Amino acid sequence: MKTFVLGGGCFWCLDAVYQKTQGVSSVVSGYAGGHVRNPGYYEVCSGTTGHAEVVAVTFDENVIPEEIILDMFFALHDPTTLNRQGYDVGTQYRSVMFYATQEEKDLFEKAIARNQPLWSKEIVTEVSRLPEFHEAESIHQNYYAKFPEQGYCQVIINPKLAKARKYYSSWLRA
Template sequence: MSKDIRLATVGGGCFWCTEAVFLEVKGVEKVVSGYAGGNAPGKPTYREICSGLTGHAEVIQITYDANIISYEDILVIFMTTHDPTTLNRQGADRGTQYRSVIFYHDENQQKIADEVLKQLQVYFDDKIVTEVSALPIFYEAEQEHQDFYKNNQGYGYCTYVIEPKLSKLRKLHADKLA
């Protein structure tokens, strides 16, 4: 069977967390941490993003095989492994760079994203505030942000923030893991 390679771009707080989650998902070929959705000219840096002044969100771009995992499943995993009800915040990370966002690549992805958010709302006490927008330019983050969890498992942030998200992933979506 030939592969049906597609892209998905999402942001759910720190990209180190979302990257670690999707690297465990069956059908995911590659995950790249980066930035999207800002208004500052030129390629932003991590330092500029962290200032909150560029308008960019920390995002990941997922390359996946649609014959193995659907875009809808990717979004369900995304929405259930971060808090989509907090505006510009995930845990202690605060600012527009940590907003919950789905950047769609085409109209079909937009329709699927809107439907997934609508279907999942009943599972949350608070209103889902995840932004759904057309993907502007995606900028790849600096090399030290790629494969962060894999390369820094002893780092405190990995232990206290990323590992609980991975545990949640394994509990809720065991059937979707590689």
């Protein structure tokens, strides 16, 4: 099993897709990259903690290649916008990949290079050493499954799920 810690805007979006991905055994929403110990959601949303909203995606690389996990990451958000995803603005919504090993760092940098031709602007995804990971409050875990009718889920997450189904249908569970 392997775990990648990735941030691409609101963690609910990445969580929703990776929860439906074959070979993924767990997705934990959380916060990483900041200077405050044990931050809470409202602190992180204030933009004052330095943390990004992230997901820790644990998967079996014998079932789903790590390249697919990373290519999905680049398809699910706009990695060319600095510190924003749509209406979510601030460093807490930055595009970021946190590595634990040099091998992961190299893999992440290769994923950026592989995905760059798909974008007309430069990818600005940050690649940083994994600091302490703080698990988000329970309400944020598997959010889409709990609240599929909520407005944010309908307007923001559903189109991302549709895009994932279009390009990665063979890797997604119903």
